[in-house]
Amino acid sequence: MSYPIRFSVAGMVVVLAAALSGTPSLSRAETPSDFLAAFEAGARAADSGFAGFSAARGELFFNKTHGREWSCSSCHTARPVQSGKHARTGKSIDPLSPNANAERFTRSKKVEKWFRRNCNDVLGRECSALEKGDVLTFLMAVKP
């Protein structure tokens, strides 16, 4: 697909704001590592004692239910390098791990939208930066 290349004032303003404030901007993230860095900044801001993400904690979070019907693995499977299946509709879902699906964690708008929706369905609230970082660390660690 080809995108029209044009000079965008809005783009400049976003970058200007990000550059001057010195905070990591989610809207620039393009790779899973960029997301990880942004989640880390968020986790650190929430808790000065933050001591790194954990794949094991992420895996646990991913596979258990949180007081409602579904876990993340209900739709994405417990081995998210495999294709999943929507727990209600049965529609197939491409693997969630970036190790098996290069399109994952490359577009911040998409990532934010699905974290918002899926965390709300599974936990009845937003996920914290720590939870997102743990899950992503797990997703980046699972081997195909």
Add this chain to the structure above:
Amino acid sequence: MMDRSRWMNIRLAVTLVLLITGGWVLSAGADDDERDETAYGREQGEYHARGKPHRESHEREGNERGERRSDLPVPDGRGQPEFKAAFEAWKAECSSCHMAYPPRLLPTDSWRALMGGLSDHFGTDASLDQETVDRILPLLEQYAGRRRSQAGTGLVLRITDTRWFRHEHDEVGSAVWKRPAVGSPSNCMACHAGAEQGDFDEDAVRIPR
């Protein structure tokens, strides 16, 4: 140690470079949601006048307002360039959890209600930002079916709750709906292979075992 004014100069230079590349990168890589806005917005007022007569067999009844709408079974984004951005947004956003249900399967009122309540969409959170909702809804309205949706009382949000749906499927037994390969009546594709293309021809129906 660097003195403060030199540091500011470096920071300014870096900012300028980022500024210029940022303007390019962000406008070039913008999310789907942001494209073709102007083309769509300009034409938005005209769409009601454009459709051709509707020919679908199960959509024979007249439109409440006597308007004529497109006869395409599903919008394809080609015939009407002013709907290109709306079509792309609909296709991307409404087919991730299930097939994109052809808009003519529900009337305008149902689509409006459905698009107004996406954060609690049949028990799941399908929320979208308002901009995307505003982009998709006119497409659904344009291609909406012309039947009234009442089944008994009130507004029907499910295709599978409409009177015509029950009527067309009254010979399908309740055990059939529950077969693993079917799952639920909402899973049109299980029996109508061409459902996503808007093809529900009775001769092509195949009920899986």
